[in-house]
Amino acid sequence: MLREPTTTPTLAEPTAIWFDTHYDSKSSGLYCIEQIKSYVLEDEHAFEVDEWRDADLVHLNTIPFRRRDVGVWRSSKPMVVTQHGGYHWWRSRRDLLERPDHRIFLLMRAIFRLTSRRPQRIGFSTEYTRRLAVERGGVPADRTQVIPLGRSEEYEDKGPTDTADPFVLVVVNNRNPRKNVPTIVETMAELSDVRFVLPGKMWADYPHDLPSNAEVTGYVAEETLIDYYNRASALYLPTLYEGFGLPFVEAMACGTAVVTTRRGSPLEVCGDAAAYVDDPMDATEHAALLRRLVEDDDYRAVLEARGRERAEAFSWEKTANTYLQVYDDVLYQ
Missing domain, CATH: 3.40.50.2000 (Glycogen Phosphorylase B;)
Incomplete structure (x- = not known):
């Protein structure tokens, strides 16, 4: 498991980044990557490109497993992943087999075991999910890092609990x-x-x-x-x-x-x-x-x-700063 950054990072050089936000429907994973992107792009050396082929680094929203991931997975582009959840690693093989609509997760497990060797760094939001991925999913431990997610600053204590109508x-x-x-x-x-x-x-x-x-x-x-x-x-x-x-x-x-x-x-x-x-x-x-x-x-x-x-320990700015340090480590260290 890799170190956490100790200072607010700035990329060493101008860096073109492709973010995997091309989803057909809204999801919590998409929301998270969009929040990370918005803060990453505040760095003076970070800028977004629309095509992964034009990027210095790609930031994916999951370990590659979909058909549309094949091109970027087979490329030599430096790759960072924010891996969400881990349900497919948590449930036992028997549990997944018993539910026909969950058998797809077994396929995901097998694909992840192969494709997780491709990214230079995989960020997990908790140590619990990181450990599941390593111990049950065969994800290489030396490519993993715990990077907690954040919260919007709009979520704050703005008034008292309603005790009259609880x-x-x-x-x-x-x-x-x-x-x-x-x-x-x-x-x-x-x-x-x-x-x-x-x-x-x-x-x-x-x-x-x-x-x-x-x-x-x-x-x-x-x-x-x-x-x-x-x-x-x-x-x-x-x-x-x-x-x-x-x-x-x-x-x-x-x-x-x-x-x-x-x-x-x-x-x-x-x-x-x-x-x-x-x-x-x-x-x-x-x-x-x-x-x-x-x-x-x-x-x-x-x-x-x-x-x-x-x-107070959670903010999208902190999350993004950690990823900026990861980018810098992957590309320039």
């Missing part, structure tokens, strides 16, 4: 098994006298009835989401696996208590600024912990304060 916020964008959605629904039913606010498009298509205390909002603008974070008694994400978890950082920055599990990376990201359930599947335990956060102002205030402090 609610729990749930930010989940898909029904992947790792999101533990059935347990979320059970917990809402257990805590029937507390409102749960569910932003995002996913809940409108949920195939089962939701409890009456579930408030499905549909898509909301970022400023509305930030307002929800600020007013919520807690962010509730009982994940079974999380590679990083941008909502954790966003919530902490807004002074919102976080309730989650120790599965995957939450402990590494949140530290002592979150409340952790012991059993990820026990809705009764989850409901009791959420009720304490709704009703116990002192307990909630401790987590809110810890979260605000913890969130």
Whole structure:
């Protein structure tokens, strides 16, 4: 594993960079690479090119595995990767085989084992995901580095928790098994006298009835989401696996208590600024912990304060500065 930068970097020479932002649909990975790009391009020696063939260095959004990656993978262009998630390394081979819609992940594993030897540097957002990739995926350890993701400066503590009309916020964008959605629904039913606010498009298509205390909002603008974070008694994400978890950082920055599990990376990201359930599947335990956060102002205030402090460690500027140092190491050192 490679060193972290100790100073704000500037590229040694003018450098043409191609960023892999050519996606057909929006994703959290695309959002992250766009944030990194915007800060990288503030460096006086960094500039973007539209074609990878014109670049001094290419920055990919994943280890190459798609058909459209073949050209750049076979080229000699210096390559840096931001690798997101790691679900395909986390699930066992048997688990993946049991779900026909997940068998593609086995193919990804095999391809990654080969193509991960091509990039000069692969950035992982947490040590947990880096270790999974090395130990289960055969990714060369000497090409990996932990580079935490950041957060938008818009996510900040702008107002007090709403104690007059308390609610729990749930930010989940898909029904992947790792999101533990059935347990979320059970917990809402257990805590029937507390409102749960569910932003995002996913809940409108949920195939089962939701409890009456579930408030499905549909898509909301970022400023509305930030307002929800600020007013919520807690962010509730009982994940079974999380590679990083941008909502954790966003919530902490807004002074919102976080309730989650120790599965995957939450402990590494949140530290002592979150409340952790012991059993990820026990809705009764989850409901009791959420009720304490709704009703116990002192307990909630401790987590809110810890979260605000913890969130200071994460910014897109820091993430971009680390990648600038990586570029410099790859090209000029």
